[in-house]
Amino acid sequence: MSALMRASGLQLHFGKVAALDDVALEIHPGEVVAIVGESGSGKTTLLRVLAGMMAPQQGRVLYDGQDVHAMGEAARRGLMRSDWGFVHQNPRDGLRLRVSAGGNVGERLMAAGARHYGNIRAEATEWLKRVEIDPARIDDMPQTFSGGMQQRLQIARTLVTRPRLVFMDEPTGGLDVSVQARLLDLIRALVAELGLAVLIVTHDIAAARLLAHRMLVMRHGQVVEQGLTDRVLDDPQHPYTQLLVSSVLAA
Amino acid sequence: MTEAGYNFGYLDENTKRMIRRALLQAVALPGYQVPFGSREMPLPYGWGTGGIQVTASIIGADDTLKVIDQGADDTTNAVSIRRFFNRVTGVATTDRTAEATIIQTRHRVPEMTLREGQVLVYQVPMPEPLFRLEPRVAETKRMHALADYGLMHVKLYEDIARHGAVTTSYNYPVLVNRRYLMSPSPIPAFDNPKLDRMPALQLFGAGREKRIYAVPPYTEVKSLDFEDHPFKPARADAACVICGSRASYLDELIVDDGGKRHFVCSDTDYCASRPPLQEAAE
Amino acid sequence: MSKAAEGRPIQPSAPGGAAAIGRPAIRTEGLSKDFTLHLQGGIRIPVLRDVDLAVAPGECVALAGPSGAGKSTLMRCLYGNYGAGSGHVWVRHDGREVDITSADAREVLAVRRDTLGYVSQFLRVIPRVPTQRIVAEPLMARGAPADQAMAQAAALLARLNLPAALHGLPPATFSGGEQQRVNLARGFAPGYPVLLLDEPTASLDAANREVVVALIAEAKRAGTAIIGIFHDTEVRDRVADRLFEVAPMQDAA
Numbered sequence: 127m128s129a130l131m132r133a134s135g136l137q138l139h140f141g142k143v144a145a146l147d148d149v150a151l152e153i154h155p156g157e158v159v160a161i162v163g164e165s166g167s168g169k170t171t172l173l174r175v176l177a178g179m180m181a182p183q184q185g186r187v188l189y190d191g192q193d194v195h196a197m198g199e200a201a202r203r204g205l206m207r208s209d210w211g212f213v214h215q216n217p218r219d220g221l222r223l224r225v226s227a228g229g230n231v232g233e234r235l236m237a238a239g240a241r242h243y244g245n246i247r248a249e250a251t252e253w254l255k256r257v258e259i260d261p262a263r264i265d266d267m268p269q270t271f272s273g274g275m276q277q278r279l280q281i282a283r284t285l286v287t288r289p290r291l292v293f294m295d296e297p298t299g300g301l302d303v304s305v306q307a308r309l310l311d312l313i314r315a316l317v318a319e320l321g322l323a324v325l326i327v328t329h330d331i332a333a334a335r336l337l338a339h340r341m342l343v344m345r346h347g348q349v350v351e352q353g354l355t356d357r358v359l360d361d362p363q364h365p366y367t368q369l370l371v372s373s374v375l376a377a
Numbered sequence: 378m379t380e381a382g383y384n385f386g387y388l389d390e391n392t393k394r395m396i397r398r399a400l401l402q403a404v405a406l407p408g409y410q411v412p413f414g415s416r417e418m419p420l421p422y423g424w425g426t427g428g429i430q431v432t433a434s435i436i437g438a439d440d441t442l443k444v445i446d447q448g449a450d451d452t453t454n455a456v457s458i459r460r461f462f463n464r465v466t467g468v469a470t471t472d473r474t475a476e477a478t479i480i481q482t483r484h485r486v487p488e489m490t491l492r493e494g495q496v497l498v499y500q501v502p503m504p505e506p507l508f509r510l511e512p513r514v515a516e517t518k519r520m521h522a523l524a525d526y527g528l529m530h531v532k533l534y535e536d537i538a539r540h541g542a543v544t545t546s547y548n549y550p551v552l553v554n555r556r557y558l559m560s561p562s563p564i565p566a567f568d569n570p571k572l573d574r575m576p577a578l579q580l581f582g583a584g585r586e587k588r589i590y591a592v593p594p595y596t597e598v599k600s601l602d603f604e605d606h607p608f609k610p611a612r613a614d615a616a617c618v619i620c621g622s623r624a625s626y627l628d629e630l631i632v633d634d635g636g637k638r639h640f641v642c643s644d645t646d647y648c649a650s651r652p653p654l655q656e657a658a659e
Numbered sequence: 660m661s662k663a664a665e666g667r668p669i670q671p672s673a674p675g676g677a678a679a680i681g682r683p684a685i686r687t688e689g690l691s692k693d694f695t696l697h698l699q700g701g702i703r704i705p706v707l708r709d710v711d712l713a714v715a716p717g718e719c720v721a722l723a724g725p726s727g728a729g730k731s732t733l734m735r736c737l738y739g740n741y742g743a744g745s746g747h748v749w750v751r752h753d754g755r756e757v758d759i760t761s762a763d764a765r766e767v768l769a770v771r772r773d774t775l776g777y778v779s780q781f782l783r784v785i786p787r788v789p790t791q792r793i794v795a796e797p798l799m800a801r802g803a804p805a806d807q808a809m810a811q812a813a814a815l816l817a818r819l820n821l822p823a824a825l826h827g828l829p830p831a832t833f834s835g836g837e838q839q840r841v842n843l844a845r846g847f848a849p850g851y852p853v854l855l856l857d858e859p860t861a862s863l864d865a866a867n868r869e870v871v872v873a874l875i876a877e878a879k880r881a882g883t884a885i886i887g888i889f890h891d892t893e894v895r896d897r898v899a900d901r902l903f904e905v906a907p908m909q910d911a912a
Binding site for chain 3: 154157307308310311339340354356361363365369372
């Protein structure tokens, strides 16, 4: 089975700081890959480069064999509203706050050409149920939702067009612990059900263990260790990974 | 006769040339907003400075000009713009739609079908149809460049979700030549179908926003809608009290302190050209 | 790599029992494991040295040795949860031998899905997922229809005396014994060709111990190769065909 996305030799330096230093990565269909590391390790930069939101100074990112950074913005945006999804840490970056929950979920459908109001609404209702939001709130504004609900709405909005590859940037970041657990479980179930490939950036080791098949540990712009999630976490080899794992309470 | 001290059409020739270049580009890219160097005009923004600059740039000595405001030739804005052009060009003016070669309008399209050779100049307050939905100008430009217009349908979706129907009754967004999303200026949605494949040239000028756009003759202009909520041009379900028309767009008038309402044609020339109603036997 | 491994003789440690005849379902070759603790000045702790173990289909091998000798470490190496310092862990999967120590993550996951099961001492609880579903998930991952997998899960849980009232609840609040039975049901349900059992009866009462003994016997008859750690010597002697000694490493280098 060939890789869905393949990146190699990625370099990106901000002045003297290496945000990406010779990073390579592959992700296959249906695979969940976690990128962990402390703040400033380059993990969010990596995600943005892979998603075509930022260009590397060197190296290539291939999606389905096409060079993501050479394809032009129109093609990239086309991918972003069909094959790809992006879940932001702050739901405000991923939602339209002055558009109802149903409109938020329906936007990607409409962008993809859906022009039947009844069908769009039915699909939005279905997705609100799937992310455990009461369908009676379909016409409410996201501003009236709790942080956890907003994040679930963002996930519904992202997954409604059945993307093949979803980028997630700290999806449980600003949430209470109890809310995090629910969200993680929801993501886990949806990912398995839809067979999504997911690249998830997180500093939450427990989240990575729960969701990811594979894991990359980043530090100073380099991937210092990678492999099977439970092997990286239970038998870490690199000094930094050992520090990371030992700093976590019962992950 | 042009009033002494003014160039023909008020604007200097270089400015007119610059605006004509923008107009040519606009005609070549139907619905695309072309930036132009909008000038200070001797009246405030919101009074038609964009439309006036477009008219000033295309008007010639043998043109006949008609100016309407909300369909009427005799309201303040229409009267003062007509007098302005009369003073700075000396061209003939008219109230008759059929006689005009250039019609400058605020918020209406004449009822009478326009013909080839006529030019309809719209005054546009806000040329960007996406501006209420996407506050970032750079992002709206990108959306136009990529024809990424899902968001506009989100607005229509929101209308239906909240009110059961698309409640946008004026400035109703259209797709021009199957490519660019365009604001038709704040004309009633009732007028939208007249834009589609109109034999006359349509030019749009936004002075404050410094944009010009155009719809060339016989260009497809489609009002956005949903399959199960098709576009419906709406008008008051009444007849004009003066001419009895049940086809034209009507203005509502409150005629006494009891709240009694009358409807009259918004297009005064159309109304005047029809035989008046015989007063009911009294 | 699997080509070179084909046709190697069974390890001499295998006894002469009929079940041991044939190619091993899982075997190690010179398996060694150290831990390097970078946070403690980089000290190295050797745990396993040159372990050669082979287990045939239908055979049950019990790991023996004192506490701290590395039995659990060996189990984790066999499952790929720990990497190996050197040597190999060959698992017969999909008609060939896969080296768990060097296979890429996706291949290890495929081996775990189809071939290699592991019942650890403790259940890793997934928030909000009901018990029955936890047991059914490995079945569904292998393509079983959901209703069939759920029915099979319910039957196995019932056999392990877990009341039906609990099947719909997440096991987070269950007692240790209940959680262990959930874990056992999850491990036994798919009928893996190779099954690793780490203290499967530690917190079970006599009746449930008997159920586990019976499950192991049935799995062996079905051709499953089993490697277990059993503190309960009575259970061990009833299920194991032989013992495999894991000797403690004397000195830390």
